[in-house]
Amino acid sequence: MASIEKDADGFYTPAAAGAHTHTVLTADAVGENTDLIKSSFEVSVTLADQQGDPNSPLYSIKTFEQLGLHQDLLRGVYDMGFSKPSKIQERALPLLLANPPQNMIGQSQSGTGKTAAFVLTMLSRVDFSINKPQALCLAPSRELARQIMSVVVAMGKHTPVQTEYAIRDHLPKSVTRVTAQVIVGTPGTMTDLIRRRVIDVSEVKIFVLDEADDMLNQDGLGEQTLRVKNQLPKTHPVQIVLFSATFPDHVRNFANKFAPRANKIELQKTELSVDNIRQFYMDCRDEDHKYEVLVSLYNLLTIGQSIIFCQHRHTADRISQRMTTEGHKVASLHGAKDASERDAIIDSFREGREKVLITTNVIARGIDILQVNMVVNYDLPLMNERGDWKNKTDLQPDIETYIHRIGRTGRFGRKGISINFVHDKRTWQQMEVIEQATGRGIIRIETNDLDEMEEQMKKALK
Ligand SMILES: Nc1ncnc2c1ncn2[C@@H]1O[C@H](COP(=O)(O)OP(=O)(O)OP(=O)(O)O)[C@@H](O)[C@H]1O
Numbered sequence: 001m002a003s004i005e006k007d008a009d010g011f012y013t014p015a016a017a018g019a020h021t022h023t024v025l026t027a028d029a030v031g032e033n034t035d036l037i038k039s040s041f042e043v044s045v046t047l048a049d050q051q052g053d054p055n056s057p058l059y060s061i062k063t064f065e066q067l068g069l070h071q072d073l074l075r076g077v078y079d080m081g082f083s084k085p086s087k088i089q090e091r092a093l094p095l096l097l098a099n100p101p102q103n104m105i106g107q108s109q110s111g112t113g114k115t116a117a118f119v120l121t122m123l124s125r126v127d128f129s130i131n132k133p134q135a136l137c138l139a140p141s142r143e144l145a146r147q148i149m150s151v152v153v154a155m156g157k158h159t160p161v162q163t164e165y166a167i168r169d170h171l172p173k174s175v176t177r178v179t180a181q182v183i184v185g186t187p188g189t190m191t192d193l194i195r196r197r198v199i200d201v202s203e204v205k206i207f208v209l210d211e212a213d214d215m216l217n218q219d220g221l222g223e224q225t226l227r228v229k230n231q232l233p234k235t236h237p238v239q240i241v242l243f244s245a246t247f248p249d250h251v252r253n254f255a256n257k258f259a260p261r262a263n264k265i266e267l268q269k270t271e272l273s274v275d276n277i278r279q280f281y282m283d284c285r286d287e288d289h290k291y292e293v294l295v296s297l298y299n300l301l302t303i304g305q306s307i308i309f310c311q312h313r314h315t316a317d318r319i320s321q322r323m324t325t326e327g328h329k330v331a332s333l334h335g336a337k338d339a340s341e342r343d344a345i346i347d348s349f350r351e352g353r354e355k356v357l358i359t360t361n362v363i364a365r366g367i368d369i370l371q372v373n374m375v376v377n378y379d380l381p382l383m384n385e386r387g388d389w390k391n392k393t394d395l396q397p398d399i400e401t402y403i404h405r406i407g408r409t410g411r412f413g414r415k416g417i418s419i420n421f422v423h424d425k426r427t428w429q430q431m432e433v434i435e436q437a438t439g440r441g442i443i444r445i446e447t448n449d450l451d452e453m454e455e456q457m458k459k460a461l462k
Pocket residue numbers: 081082083084085086089108109110111112113114115116244245365366367368370407411412
């Protein structure tokens with residue numbers, strides 16, 4: 001790997017922002033004035049405004065043409081309806097596409113378009129005349145791996161790219177060789193397929209970790225992720241690309257070793273979450289009251305779509321079963337369900353067939369469903385110092401998971417709201433810690449004042 005010149009602190013500093021243009025759809029361009037068209041028109045106008053605001057993470061002075069993408073990929077990007085790059089895309093893509101390839105540690109808020117940045121890089125690195133794996137991408141959940149793959153397929157639509165999954169229960173045991181060029185998966189299955197030589201890594205040129213801080217967490221997926229990296233060829237450089245909305249201090253050192261001499265795009269601690277997500281809390285009397293409050297919110301939860309996060313699988317099961325018995329339509333998703341069941345549940349939620357999804361941290365990261373306008377932290381995310389929440393001692397608020405959970409709403413400049421349930425002094429203090437760490441106010445709403453909640457919701461989502 002060629003060494004890279006950087007500033008005295010070792011960081012890449014992008015050029016100062018200059019003039020910008022607004023891209024606004026005209027009423028004629030959107031056609032008839034149905035509600036759906038009107039709302040997509042409003043979103044487009046808002047996005048265009050934000051993409052022209054230098055303080056927004058969606059801001060860019062460049063066009064996709066100026067970022068050095070191949071014509072076929074540009075067509076893919078425009079087919080997806082993107083008109084201008086976001087800040088992370090504008091800053092990261094020229095560095096990611098430079099030759100010789102350079103490593104990257106990239107940070108940008110949730111919902112600001114990191115996926116496109118690394119997917120376009122993977123597709124740019126592939127030699128389509130070689131039928132061997134060349135780009136590997138790992139994510140912490142099968143749901144996220146499947147979503148990333150949908151972006152690879154959409155952006156690569158005008159290329160001959162072949163793709164394959166490395167997720168549990170996907171490839172039949174009879175498959176002995178994968179010829180696809182881009183492989184997206186989870187670390188356990190990826191390691192296994194490489195070890196069994198079903199995936200031949202001899203031509204791999206780029207290795208991407210989405211949600212990289214999670215993938216490198218030494219008490220979680222870190223060991224398996226490192227195993228994949230150690231299986232990669234030593235005969236030629238492999239570009240290592242790490243992306244996340246969060247990089248807590250305890251994984252930064254490991255990230256720097258994992259992606260040596262990387263170009264870095266970093267956020268300040270005060271910029272971690274986007275301000276289009278309004279945060280609220282409700283002070284419940286006890287655990288059982290939390291359930292009653294959730295049920296009382298059902299009508300508001302179903303205005304758009306909502307995701308309810310619990311700390312444990314059994315809580316997700318318990319409240320979804322109880323709500324279902326009481327006549328509400330909800331789905332529940334967690335890691336103890338079968339692979340095929342998980343796929344069916346998330347697909348059905350994505351298609352809007354269910355409006356309320358009760359889940360655990362399994363989909364706290366990366367999942368991109370634009371209609372989700374509400375996130376409820378039924379339980380606040382907690383962990384102990386070692387990043388382990390199963391061992392109940394010494395549990396502290398898990399700031400990173402909180403940021404990712406609320407980031408399931410407010411995607412790419414849209415408005416969203418989050419509601420935290422607290423029910424005793426301890427949970428109240430935990431929420432205070434979260435409020436301080438994220439630097440954003442969390443507003444109280446009375447548990448019995450649904451009118452106030454509705455009013456606040458209208459204001460927040462306007
Ligand atoms: N340049 C663009 N113009 C319009 N929409 C975009 C653009 N780039 C990305 N998007 C859309 O924005 C949404 C969020 O993008 P993406 O899922 O990549 O966010 P992310 O930064 O990876 O978020 P997270 O940290 O939650 O994983 C997606 O629906 C994506 O299609």
